[in-house]
Every structure is written in structure tokens, then in C-alpha cells.
Amino acid sequence: MNEKGLLIVLSGPSGVGKGTVRQAVFSRPDAKFEYSISITTRKPREGEKDGVDYFFKTREEFEQLIKDDKLLEYAEYVGNYYGTPVDYVQETLNAGKDVFLEIEVQGAKQVREKFPDGLFIFLMPPSLGELQNRIVGRGTESEDLISNRMEAARKEIELMSMYDYIVENDDVELAVDRINAIVLAEHHRSERCVSKYIKLLEVK
Amino acid sequence: MNEKGLLIVLSGPSGVGKGTVRQAVFSRPDAKFEYSISITTRKPREGEKDGVDYFFKTREEFEQLIKDDKLLEYAEYVGNYYGTPVDYVQETLNAGKDVFLEIEVQGAKQVREKFPDGLFIFLMPPSLGELQNRIVGRGTESEDLISNRMEAARKEIELMSMYDYIVENDDVELAVDRINAIVLAEHHRSERCVSKYIKLLEVK
Numbered sequence: 567m568n569e570k571g572l573l574i575v576l577s578g579p580s581g582v583g584k585g586t587v588r589q590a591v592f593s594r595p596d597a598k599f600e601y602s603i604s605i606t607t608r609k610p611r612e613g614e615k616d617g618v619d620y621f622f623k624t625r626e627e628f629e630q631l632i633k634d635d636k637l638l639e640y641a642e643y644v645g646n647y648y649g650t651p652v653d654y655v656q657e658t659l660n661a662g663k664d665v666f667l668e669i670e671v672q673g674a675k676q677v678r679e680k681f682p683d684g685l686f687i688f689l690m691p692p693s694l695g696e697l698q699n700r701i702v703g704r705g706t707e708s709e710d711l712i713s714n715r716m717e718a719a720r721k722e723i724e725l726m727s728m729y730d731y732i733v734e735n736d737d738v739e740l741a742v743d744r745i746n747a748i749v750l751a752e753h754h755r756s757e758r759c760v761s762k763y764i765k766l767l768e769v770k
Numbered sequence: 771m772n773e774k775g776l777l778i779v780l781s782g783p784s785g786v787g788k789g790t791v792r793q794a795v796f797s798r799p800d801a802k803f804e805y806s807i808s809i810t811t812r813k814p815r816e817g818e819k820d821g822v823d824y825f826f827k828t829r830e831e832f833e834q835l836i837k838d839d840k841l842l843e844y845a846e847y848v849g850n851y852y853g854t855p856v857d858y859v860q861e862t863l864n865a866g867k868d869v870f871l872e873i874e875v876q877g878a879k880q881v882r883e884k885f886p887d888g889l890f891i892f893l894m895p896p897s898l899g900e901l902q903n904r905i906v907g908r909g910t911e912s913e914d915l916i917s918n919r920m921e922a923a924r925k926e927i928e929l930m931s932m933y934d935y936i937v938e939n940d941d942v943e944l945a946v947d948r949i950n951a952i953v954l955a956e957h958h959r960s961e962r963c964v965s966k967y968i969k970l971l972e973v974k
Contacts, residue, residue, distance in 0.1 A: 688960070690967055726960060726964060726967065727960050727961075727964045728960075729960050730959065730960060731955065731958045731959055731960060732958055732960050732963055732964060732967055733958055734967070743954075744954060744955075744958055746951075747950075747951040747952075747954040747955045748951075748954075748955040748958060750947075750948060750951040750952075750955075751935065751948075751951045751952040751954075751955035751956070752955070754935045754936055754937055754948055754952060755934065755935055756892070756930060756931050756932075756933050756934060756935060756936050757931075759936055760930060760931045760936060763894055763930065763936055763938070
């Protein structure tokens, strides 16, 4: 076939549960995506592993990657850098595999500029109150940090109409069902597959 | 919610298996569509029932409906009229339910003009040879009619890039899975649901 893979970008406000949904996406036995692990300078949370959840780097290391143009996108968010290694994404797409990115909203904006035909999914909290509960419930943040995060979340939610799809995270497994349906559907969008079908008709 | 329903249009070349796929869509226990039964002047095939598969009408009756502007679309195809009653479709969409149309390619073009934000799915034969097998295998058509149908099919397939989605009918159940994924995904497209989510955030 030699079709290029699909770049799937899952984003949304901090605290909405992007990481949990991403893990649930990949724990399905029929998951067909390649996951692009992000690079970050923030400290690992309990249970997070280097090279699995993130590549954890120092600020100096991260800034060198920026200089070397080795990042598809990066953002500084609440005092920490987050970024996506570009080479891995390009190679995987060229090999015809779908790449799944889970990134912050600022980063998603940069990826949109470089990959306008990527598939951008905004993960939505059921309500702002619920989002606050989750951020507070995490128990790792100070009060000031919480109110900063809530303000940032409000701004990020205003960006949701820039995305192709909006998925409510009212239930993790339902959110995964929706994401999988979106990816399957996108593979059948005519602008993505019409040339393949015309070829099929000619060859057989 | 008071959201309007989605108009889903399944079309494709004659003989591709639209009717079989439509039946399989509706035989799923979780099918949530309202089916809009078409009106036709062609003779019922064996097993087809009036008011179930089609409303079977005379040419005179059909032409009266055209005059009264009671058809969302209609087409004359290989000597017979096919059409969709407009009132049922409008009322059902306004009630927030998705309507599923299975229609000929000419008719789909007319619906596109009236419902540009409908969801248009082109059902694709795995190959033109396969399509011919199916048309011949039906055993109800003369040789001339078969070659007419094949020529028409070739022309119709050229129209597929006007559709939103292309679904291969290599396997009926797989085709239904794809259609269901497409419908679920479309309900999450941001242009369809962003206003609903903004409201949710404000209210709670």
C-alpha cells in the first residue's frame, strides 16, 4: 500500500486525564498505534518511569535539543518544558504506521502548523468543577498552582474549536471507544484514501 | 440537548451491496438510526416488501410527488424512479435523531446540495470485476442491462471523491463496523459539537 501513517494528537487542559486515557488506549489488545514518548524537564510523579511515561531531561539537555532542531514541538508549562522528538515521528509515519501523541495544548498548536492534516483530538472535562476536583484531588499541587492551572485550563478550553474532534472524558473506556472510532473513521475519509481506491480499481 | 440529528447518506454504484449493508446496519442491536424508506417505481425483487424495503409506486403517483415538491431527491435510473420523502427526514432530524438514507448516486448529489453538512458515505466494491460478478450473479438482468450498469458504475465511482468517506464492501460486517465508527466520530467533530460543550462548561 505504502500509505503514510496518521498523526493522532490527543491534547486538552492539564488535569483532564490525558495520560490515563492514553494508557487505556494502549492497553487495548487491538491498539495499532505507535506511541511517541514525550520529553520533559518536570520531576517524575510517583510511579512514572523514564523512557515509559516520559523521557526525563534536565533544562540544559532540553535546551540543546531545541538548538539542534530535534523537537517537533515544545512548550514551557507551569515552569517545565515538554517536547516531542521529531525524528521518531517522521520515520514512523513514513513506515505507514499511525503515531499517537499525547501533548499539551501549546504544543498541539505547533504540531498543527507542521502537520495540518494530522488528526487533532481535544479531551474535554465533563465540567470545569470536575476539572478542579481532579487537579485538587491529585494532591501534589499548592493552592496558587491550582488556581494557575484552572486559569490556564479555561484558556485552553477556549481553543477547542481549533481541533478536529472533541471527546468528553466522562468515562475513560468510553473516551477510548470514541478515540478508536475517530481513528478508524479518519482512515476512511475520502481525501485520505481516494487515491488508494482508484488504484485498486485499475489494478484488479 | 436539543441538538439536530445527523443525516447519514449511504450511496455507491448499483450492485455494490448498499441494501445488504443497510440491512446489516439496522440489524445490529445498538443501531440508533431512523431509516428513511425510499420510494421507487421499479418492480419489487423477490423477498422485497412494500413499506419495508421501499414504497413501491406507479410512475403517475411518483410524478405527482415531484410536482408537489414532496421529494428530498429523486432520480431516474435504468428506467425507474427512486426518491426520498422530504417531510419524514426533516421532522426526524429536528427531533434530534439521526436519519439513515440508502440512495443512488444521482440522488446523493441532490441531497448534498440541500444538506451540505450531511455525512456522505460511498460504498465501494473491492474491484470492478467483483462488482460485475455481483450484478451478473443476481441473475435478474439481461446482458445489455449488465453492460449498461457496469458503465454507469464506472461513472459513479469517479464521483467518490465528492463524498466524505469511502467504505470498502469487502465484508458486510466490517463495512458496518466502519460505518458505525464514522457516525460515532462525526458526532464528535468539533464543528458539530463545540457549542454544546461550551454550554456544558457554563452551566455546571
